[in-house]
Structure formats: structure tokens, C-alpha cells
Amino acid sequence: MTKVRFAPSPTGYLHIGNFRTALINFLFAKNKNGHFMLRIDDTDDERSLKKYEDAIKEDLSWVGINWDSLEKQSSRLSYYDQALQKLLDKKRAYPCFETAEELSLKRKKQLSSGKPPIYDRSALNLSDSDIADLKAKGRSPHYRFLLDHKDVNWNDLVKGTSQYNMSNLSDPVIIREDGRVIYTLASVVDDIDFEVTDILRGEDHMTNSAAQIQLFEALESSPPNLGHLSLLTDISGAGLSKRLGSISLRDLKDEGFQPMAISSLLSKVGSSDAIEIFRDINQIISDFDISKFGKSKPKFDKNELRGLNSKLFKMLDFSDISNQLKKFNFKISSDFWELVKGNIENLEELELWWNIIYGNIEPKYNDENFLNTALETLPEGNFDKNTWTNWTSILMEETGRKGKELYNPLRMCLTGQNKGPEMATLVFLMGRGKVLERLTNK
């Protein structure tokens, strides 16, 4: 069975790059009736916070991504120790005693003399007695994985035939000086134990993957299928870290974006499918195909998201949205929703239209003579659904105007906007009192 995992570290809120990876893993698995595992990579306990773990779960749930199982690396520490022992026995791991400062200095030197900052493996020269001496002095080692300096090849689900020469890489540290495991090892151990079949993640993991392939093999397993998605950039083409990293899912939520608008965009952008709005995640699942994703970097455009959001609102009935409308401190009726849903990009705009119809706004008078005539011909009595048509028919006869010439001054005066929902219903909901107020309140 297909089994994937999404493995965030709880060191911050889910941003849109992260979320896209989660979504694509979810869609990939569900399309194959597979298993989607949420794995909390909290081995860095200095930076990991429960608050973020909760937030990540909450955000995933908000968009309808449900996990079939949940694991936390912090509860699996003994397995990582066993893996280290195995690697030590096979001479694929070795102890190192350099301090972080020494290593950093070394890298700087290499870089300034034009050389790649790759670890020189000097700890490999330590004899058993050297190591014993250092330990006796109270020094405790960190451990590195000994890479095999050769080409690693794999057939990437997204990138196709891929290759990396391991001599361009430092032997990765897998256990810290204080004994805590590092992601590189923990992730592989978990992927083996939980029988993950496919790893889908960003192309920033490309070199990690190359090293981890050797780790899978050293642990007498075989690597899962690997797919590296091209990273999202902002509209100018700048990388994720610069700006998109700061757009979290919660920001989008707060800005009034709907989960399905976000999922619709992020599941299709960068693929050869058309970007369109989907009402239901199952529709996206059923035609998901990882091979449709391209190798170049797609751009995330909030305007595109706005468009999808407004298309979604048009599709929603009052009953679909009424829960979300409770957050407003004014009561929204079904009639009101049906009237304005075709003219909004996000829910916050409801407040504007609510004020236009029921509250106070600054009307715009751009044709006083005409508006005077409108005032004179305003029908008496309570408004009904035909009032607008009757009224404008009279106005048309009186003034000879029609079309935009007829409607625009009324729209501007009554709503303060040059566009918006259909006037007939809008005026009916407004009622005679409010219309009179706007017409006379110049």
C-alpha cells in the first residue's frame, strides 16, 4: 500500500510552501487509496514547541487534511540509538570531537580560499586510543555518517533521472555531542520502520536525499520512491525564504481566504492542469497525478488566490457559509448572502455591503438634477421586489435615460460604489427609509 508522510518540525507556523508539500503528499496518497502519516519532527527540542505542533494540526484540519496516523520523533529516541550502533558496527559512522566553532572556522577558511566547505574527515584519523583519551578528558563525540564517495542515482518522481556525486558533500552529522539525534538519521529510521513507500518534498532536500539513500542502504533497507517538487517563488521569482516563508496558512485564513481556494491553487500551480476552483477536495484527489508537475519553479500569486476565492463564494449557498458568518457582529440573512456573494473576494467585504444596505456610508452624488427627479418619483409605501423596476421605469420616462446613464447615478448615490450587486434586490433590502435618507442627505 502506498504510504507517505508529511514531517514538519514544530518550530513555527505552517507556511504556504510547507502546506503545499503536505497537500501534495495527501493528494498523492489518497489518489492511490493510501496512507497519509503526520510525523512531528521534534528532535530539536530547543526549537520545537508544543504550541506549534498544535497549530500545525489545527491548520491541516482546517483545510481538510486528515492524517491516518501520527508519530512523534521525540518518542522514538531509542530506535535512533540502535541505528547509530548498527552504523558504528559497520564502520559507516564515526565519532568526531571538533567543536562547532572549530568547524565553522574551518568552513570559513575553505570558502575564502575558493574551496567548497566540505568536512575534511580528519576525525577518521583518530586512533582508538586517541578516542579513549578524549573521552577520558570528558569530551563527548558527535557522530558522522561515512558517505561512500560515488554517484548516487535515482529516478525522481518529479525530476526524472537524477544523480549526485557524494564527494561534493560533507559526511552528515547524525548524532549531536549531547547525544540527540539529527533529522538526517531519524527521518531514515522512521521511514524504514513505518514502511514509507514514497517521499515527496521540496527540491531543497535534493542533496539530503542523496545522502539518505546511502543511509537507507547502510541500514540494510532500500530507499522509497523519491519526488522533489520545485519550490514555490513569489511573483517576482524570488525564493521562498525571502517572502513566502513569512506567509502562513493562518495569515491567509485571517485574510478571509477559504480552504478550498487555497487547496485548489496549491494543488494545481506548477502542474499542467488548469488552475480552477474546486468545491470538494475529493475532486482534486481523483485526478491528481504527480507526473503532471514540472521542473521549473511556479509562482505564488495572491491575486490568483483572490480570484479563486470569489469564484468559490459564487458557488456557496447560505447554508454552506452560515457557520463562518457567525463571527460578524451583525446578522447576515440568507437574502443578503445571495445578493452579495457574487461580488466579494473575501468575507470581510460583507461588512462594507452590510453598511451600505443597513448602516451608514458616504453616498456619492454625481448628478444632482437627476437625483432630484429620482426623489420626486420615489414610490410611496413599503418596498417590494418590484419597486426598483417600477421606479426606474418612471424615471426612464421622465428623463429619457436608459442603461448606465440611468443606473449609475442611482448606484453611486445609494451605495457609494460604481459596481456591486443587482440593484433591484439591494434596494428592496435597503427599504424606503434608507433610500430616502441617501437621496436627501446631500
Added chain:
RNA sequence: GGUCCCUUCGUCUAAUGGUUAGGACACCGCCCUUUCACGGCGGCAAUACGAGUUCGAAUCUCGUAGGGAUCACCA
């Protein structure tokens, strides 16, 4: 600096040596609508640059330029 990856309309992309370089979104125009929008129809618009291979190159090769990623006792 080393290594890896990327570059087709504004945007997402299709075209795996022969196409008038196709589609979707956006934009513009027309129609529909006595207004906004929806919808229908149409239009604008691209192979980063330079060589090479070939009868023929978006496609293969090399170079140039631009962009991204990575090179942590982070994940």
C-alpha cells in the same frame, strides 16, 4: 566559491527533430443584461541570448546571461 536544478504568451503550462508553437487564467473587445456581475463569442500575447549538429531545432550539443537550491552539532 564548489555542486545540483531551472528558463515557452503577464501567469501556470502543452508540444519527447517537421504544429499557422496549443490550452487555461488574467487582460482587451463584442454579445447578453434597462445597472454590477455570471455567461457566450472573439482578440492581444511566448520558445532568455549566441554558436553548432541537421534538409529541418522550442526540442539535441556547447557556450553566455539570469534565477533557484544546497554546502549546520536546523529540519
